[in-house]
Amino acid sequence: MSISITFELSDEDLDHFRDAMKAAADNASKYSDEEILDKAAQACKEIEEANVPAFVSERLTSLEMLMAAVQDEEWQLPDDEKKNILTSLAYFVDPQDMVPDHIPGLGYLDDAIMIELVIQELSLDLNAYGEFCSYRATEERRRGADAKVDRESWLEGKRSQIRSNLRRKRQSGSRKRVFGRIM
Template identity: 60%
Template sequence: MSIEISFELSDADLEHFRALMKVASDKASEYSPKEVLEKARAVCGEMESASLPDFVRTRLNSLETLINALEDPEWQMPESEKAEILTSLAYFSEPHDLIPDNIPGLGYVDDAIMIELVIQDLSQDLDAYTQFCNFRSIEEKRRGSEANVNRESWLSGKRTELRSNMRRRRRLFSR
């Protein structure tokens, strides 16, 4: 039998978590981008091997997607976007959590909240990268290994799709 527990974080609560994120980000500025990624990946690995509640596991998947976006050479992420994501991953590169991870069922609550804040801040980046991965998968199935899919080809496809939708709407409204 499952039980649903929900709670609402007030603006003050969110400010507290954002302040913790800022402190971690400032500390993590001592690390290279590669070290921040390695530490964030290590945290993901630890979390994957732990017995996580579902509310944490779903957020962990999104965090891993952001890390993959940073490391994907075909995504060709601009440096400004990389810096923003690395800053958001800084919390996960610090070993000291608000709630120790070894407390069963509760140890990852602070991590889930931080991941949720990161996801909210970077939801458009996450959505775009997920769409790109789907596009790449379809193109690779369709054309095989010579598909040569990158961010530019995806954006070109998106522009074509947008123009097609605009033409279709014009035809519908002109009737």
């Protein structure tokens, strides 16, 4: 028999996690982009291989999507946005495990909270990249191998549109201060 437990973390509760994330972000300059991505991928793999509760595994897809956005050459992520994502992923280079991972059911709770903070901070980026991937897949199916317009020109049009929407949403929305940065 399983049970469901719901809890809410106040801003004061989350300060502990934000401090750990900020410390990791401050140390991010010590690592190359590849090291950050490799360590984040390794953390995802370890979590996937562990028998983790759904509240953890459900968040991995978004984290993996952020890593894909950084590595996707066709997305052509601007340097400042790439740095922002990598800085947010820096926690996974040297995570400060607040709850030891070997504790059944709860060991990855701190990791799930950190992933959730990253997802919330970068939700606009995640949505924009998801929209781009969806468009790319649709166009690949629609145009096929015999497309008369080259791939880069139709991707550039969509990239520009999505990025313009992303910038407008960032400017118009009141974004919270997260990890010492205004998003």
